Amino acid sequence: MTIAPILSRRSFVAALPLAFVACSGAAGSGSAVAAAEALPELVVYKTPTCGCCTAWVEHVRDAGFSVRTVEVEDTGPIAARYAVPGQLRSCHTAIVEGYAVEGHVPARDIRRLLAERPAIAGIAVPGMPVGSPGMEMGERRDPFTVVAFTRDGRASTFATY
Numbered sequence: 001m002t003i004a005p006i007l008s009r010r011s012f013v014a015a016l017p018l019a020f021v022a023c024s025g026a027a028g029s030g031s032a033v034a035a036a037e038a039l040p041e042l043v044v045y046k047t048p049t050c051g052c053c054t055a056w057v058e059h060v061r062d063a064g065f066s067v068r069t070v071e072v073e074d075t076g077p078i079a080a081r082y083a084v085p086g087q088l089r090s091c092h093t094a095i096v097e098g099y100a101v102e103g104h105v106p107a108r109d110i111r112r113l114l115a116e117r118p119a120i121a122g123i124a125v126p127g128m129p130v131g132s133p134g135m136e137m138g139e140r141r142d143p144f145t146v147v148a149f150t151r152d153g154r155a156s157t158f159a160t161y
Helices: 009-024 031-037 051-062 078-080 107-116
Strands: 039-046 064-071 093-096 101-102 120-126 145-148 155-158
Touching: 051 064, 051 107, 064 101, 078 093, 078 101, 101 107, 107 120, 107 155
Parallel strands: 039 064, 101 120
Antiparallel strands: 039 093, 093 101, 120 145, 145 155
16 A cells, blocks of 8 residues: 655645744744745746746745746846856756856755855756756656856856756
8 A cells, every 4th residue: 555645845845944943942933934034035037938947936935935037038148147158058047146046956055055155156957957856757867967157167066966
């Protein structure tokens, strides 16, 4: 007999801050809730018809980020303005506190970027790898790399999946 999960993975992750408050006894202080509310807004530039971009926006919202979506016909000029190298471009570009977040970057890597504040222009998941946030296809998960890049085009590995 198989038992279906009560919560989806996204719902579970979204509920974690509330579970922390309930379990830690910090409900009165609201420290976990305040931390979740302190996440900055992402401004996401995407084309109007891209479904995977919409799914990625849902992923970062579920992770606690506020998101403002700006629909554009071509994300290329936005990516160029924020120094995203051509080989790292994907289907949408987000801006958060001056950093570019290109493509299907997991929310936890955006949190890490903001916590560490490295001297880079941004992070990217080039292409549209299956299994990355917004590109889920059942249980299939292709390996992918989150790449950090500088304004002068130097790239390095930020995270691997």
